[in-house]
Structure formats: C-alpha cells, structure tokens
C-alpha cells in the first residue's frame with residue numbers, strides 16, 4: 004500500500020499543473036505513460052488569452068459563451084477568461100518558447116469563433132512546448148511520479164474518497180494508493196471513435212473509473228469533431244492552418260464556406276465547419292473517398308515553414324503531399340470531449356475529497372462546442388485551482404482508511420484474476436472495432452432518432468459480448484492485451500452515455516446536431532445532462548445552466 008496526502012491521476016498539462024499547485028503537501032502523480040507522452044504534447048494551434056491592448060477578458064468570455072451555443076456555465080467561463088493572461092505569462096516565465104511578433108511580444112493568431120487574434124502559439128507545436136516546460140517545473144519541484152501505472156478504481160465510501168487502486172503495467176501487480184484527496188486529470192476518450200485525432204491512450208478510462216464509483220458525468224452527448232483531419236490517418240491539421248489564411252474547396256473548386264458562414268468563412272467555429280464539410284461530402288461535392296481540399300499554397304513556403312512546419316511535415320510523412328505545392332485532403336474526425344466528470348469551478352465533484360480538471364472534467368467552460376485554444380487554457384487554469392483546493396481539503400480534513408482500501412484492493416485483484424483465468428471467449432479487438440464503427444456511423448456529426456436507437460441497442464449487445472471477452476496473453480509483464488480489455492469496458496460505458504444523452508436531447512445545439520430536430524430549443528433544452536452509473540445502463544437527469552453574463556441569442560457567424 005502506498006500513501007500520500009494527494010494523489011493526482013494524469014501526467015498531462017492539467018495533472019502536472021495541479022501537482023505544482025499542491026506541492027507543499029505530500030503529492031504524487033500516477034500516469035499510465037511517461038508524462039511527456041500525454042496527449043497534451045500533441046496540441047498544435049495554441050492557447051487563448053486576451054493579451055492585446057484592445058482585447059479583454061469580457062470579449063474572450065463572450066466568444067466562449069457564444070461558441071458554446073450558450074450551454075457553458077458562465078460563472079466558470081469568467082474564471083477561465085480572467086485568469087488566462089496570468090497563466091500564459093507564467094508559462095512564458097517558466098520557459099515556454101512562444102512565437103513572437105516583430106516587436107518581441109507573444110504572437111497571437113486568429114482562431115475559429117474568436118472575434119480577435121487571441122491564440123498564443125509556439126509554431127504549430129504549442130502543446131509540445133507547454134508540456135515540456137511543465138514537466139521541467141514538476142522535476143524542479145521534486146514531484147513524485149508513478150509511471151506505467153493504470154488506475155482502475157476510485158475508492159469511495161459514504162460519499163467520501165479514500166484513494167485509488169492502480170495496476171502496474173510493467174509488473175502486472177495491483178496496489179492501493181491511500182490519499183486524503185484525489186484529483187483526476189485523465190484526459191479525453193477520443194479513441195472510442197474510429198476516426199479520431201487523439202492519442203491511442205485516450206480511451207477515457209479515468210472518466211469511467213469515476214463513473215463506476217458513483218460520480219456523475221455531464222453533457223456526454225457533446226463530442227467535438229474537428230473539421231480538418233488528414234484523410235487516411237485522421238491526424239490533426241490545426242485550425243491554425245486556416246488561422247494563417249488557409250482556405251477549403253470542394254471538388255468543383257468552390258470555396259464552400261461562403262454558403263455556410265458568410266462572415267467568418269473558414270474560421271467559423273468547429274461544429275459549423277465540420278457540418279459544412281460533411282454536407283459537401285454527403286451531397287456529392289467531396290472528392291472520392293470522402294474529403295475536401297485545404298489549400299495553403301498561396302501562403303508561400305516562408306510562412307508555412309515559419310508558422311506551420313509541423314503540419315507540412317505531417318502532410319509529407321503521412322500523405323506524401325507537400326502543402327507548399329498541393330492542397331491537403333481533409334475530413335472531419337472526433338477531436339475533443341466536451342463532456343466528462345461533472346465538477347464545479349472549484350473542480351469539486353459530488354464526492355468529497357475527489358476533484359477533476361482538464362479534458363476529463365466537465366466544469367462546463369465549453370458547453371456544447373469548445374473554441375480552439377480554450378482547452379490548453381482550461382488545463383492550466385483549472386489544474387491550478389484543483390491543486391489548491393485539494394491541498395486545502397487534505398490539510399483540513401481527510402484521512403486514509405486502511406480497512407476500506409484493503410477491501411477494495413482485494414476486490415480489484417479478484418476482478419483482474421477473473422479476466423485472466425477465463426479459458427475461452429471473444430478477442431477484445433473484434434468488440435472494440437465494432438464499437439468504433441457504430442459510433443462513427445450512428446453518433447457522429449449528424450444524428451437522428453433511428454440511428455441513435457440502433458447505436459444504443461448495439462452497445463448493449465457489445466456489453467453482453469464483453470462479459471465473455473477472452474485474454475489470450477497470460478503474461479504479467481507489459482500485458483497490453485489486458486490493458487486493452489480493461490479500457491474496453493470504459494469505452495463501452497462512455498459510448499453508452501454519449502448515445503443515451505444524444506437520443507434524449509431532442510434539439511440541435513453546438514456539436515450535437517439532430518437532423519430530426521434541427522433547431523436549438525432553449526425552452527426545453529437549455530440544461531446540462533447528468534449521467535449516473537447503474538448496472539442496467541446510465542440514469543439520465545438534468546441540471547440548470549449558470550447564466551450570469553450573456554443571455555442566449557441566435558448564433559450567427
């Protein structure tokens with residue numbers, strides 16, 4: 004049994020920022036990969052902050068709320084936007100090498116749905132620069148990290164959190180981590196979809212661990228599809244490419260965004276651009292195979308090499324296309340999880356001593372649609388808040404309970420042994436591949452009642468098949484098959500919530516578009532969804548949206 008005041012699960016930007024904020028207590032981070040391999044490292048386009056003299060936190064907040072299709076909790080958006088300049092400048096002082104203007108200031112580029120060039124960037128490798136800086140700071144602060152440990156259980160008793168159970172991927176042993184407070188910063192679940200920009204490890208296992216411990220999830224039906232992912236591999240082609248002046252065309256050479264968003268054109272928010280591309284493809288104006296063109300050629304080699312070198316390299320390496328000379332083939336793909344573990348702007352959840360921040364949480368600053376550049380920002384702002392609040396809680400109350408922890412550890416060891424000892428059954432990947440296809444086809448950019456109902460039934464069927472899944476590899480050391488099996492259960496949980504939420508929500512808002520209910524319906528649906536675990540499937544309830552700054556209006560771009 005390990006013991007710390009605070010356990011943080013997740014070594015990405017949110018988890019490490021929380022650890023630094025909580026550092027004067029005995030804090031440890033658990034991560035299933037080396038922290039700098041967390042998905043934060045892949046972020047490309049940049050991070051938002053109102054640094055310009057004619058920009059303000061209010062303008063940033065307005066864009067965020069409008070972008071969210073008025074579902075964001077405005078009190079949390081205020082916290083996010085007010086703190087943004089401080090957090091970005093802090094990263095600069097800690098060592099992040101941001102790109103610069105001619106005057107030497109941090110450069111900012113236009114991004115989708117933003118009324119102002121507000122996205123600070125480090126070429127098109129912003130996440131790489133931020134995460135390496137953050138990890139250096141964690142080393143400087145002597146933060147203890149348990150690497151290659153996967154957390155499979157959150158220990159909760161009588162509404163209070165006592166720690167987590169981890170599975171050591173390197174050795175195959177399970178152990179308890181006793182803690183006064185626990186923070187989850189476990190990232191998103193993109194890989195439950197077939198076409199996704201996310202890292203392979205983004206399977207949402209942390210979100211499901213919290214859900215199974217009784218913590219409600221929120222707004223799971225809102226899944227962000229990024230408009231421009233590379234055709235074939237779905238590697239992200241940053242919105243920054245359009246921010247720098249890239250334009251999209253269909254197979255007839257038309258600049259089709261003129262039809263969908265006459266003012267913002269290619270820089271409309273992601274939900275609108277993703278739908279436009281899908282519609283062009285569905286109506287026969289895409290290229291064979293299902294994609295449109297993103298043209299950067301007119302920007303010239305100098306700008307592309309200076310500001311988008313990563314994009315150029317990705318297109319050359321993975322599609323054999325040089326964007327200096329040819330258009331990039333792009334199509335929408337899953338990109339971000341707006342939903343997640345329900346938490347308030349103090350990062351507190353329904354369970355005492357349990358906090359959530361970063362992409363795994365739904366604090367709800369993004370509502371029904373996140374604006375690009377706001378997620379990196381969220382990890383810093385709410386990572387810090389989660390760390391500070393967990394520290395306060397750990398110092399004032401909270402103590403371990405060895406009896407409860409022992410009991411839960413024994414249960415978990417039995418569960419894993421049960422999986423390993425099964426003599427026959429279906430291999431996990433057949434079930435997983437089917438799940439991904441179901442979600443892509445039935446719970447994607449466009450949704451309707453019939454498809455969602457089918458998806459729900461298919462997921463129930465897959466859950467039955469999962470109960471007989473068979474692990475062929477019986478090794479204990481780095482048994483990735485077992486890890487995949489454990490993750491698959493989480494993926495099924497999350498898929499079930501997404502489809503239940505999407506089926507129930509009879510309106511279109513942000514990323515959730517129902518062809519059978521194409522309009523937003525504030526009278527009935529201006530509310531958050533909440534999902535609670537039950538063995539029969541998710542129980543769905545609703546809660547009001549915090550509207551403190553801007554009343555809902557029609558959303559036009």
Ligand SMILES: Cc1cc2nc3c(=O)[nH]c(=O)nc-3n(C[C@H](O)[C@H](O)[C@H](O)COP(=O)(O)OP(=O)(O)OC[C@H]3O[C@@H](n4cnc5c(N)ncnc54)[C@H](O)[C@@H]3O)c2cc1C
Nearest residue numbers: 013014015017035043046048049154190361362376378379
């Ligand atoms: C390709 C790409 C580009 C992006 N570009 C941008 C951008 O330009 N601007 C922007 O604002 N946002 C961007 N985003 C979104 C943004 O990068 C992420 O939302 C954000 O970095 C998430 O950070 P995080 O700390 O919450 O999670 P992550 O960085 O995903 O870290 C999750 C951590 O949790 C650990 N973990 C997970 N489950 C477990 C478990 N069960 N047990 C133990 N450890 C676990 C992992 O090991 C990892 O350390 C991009 C996303 C992608 C995929």
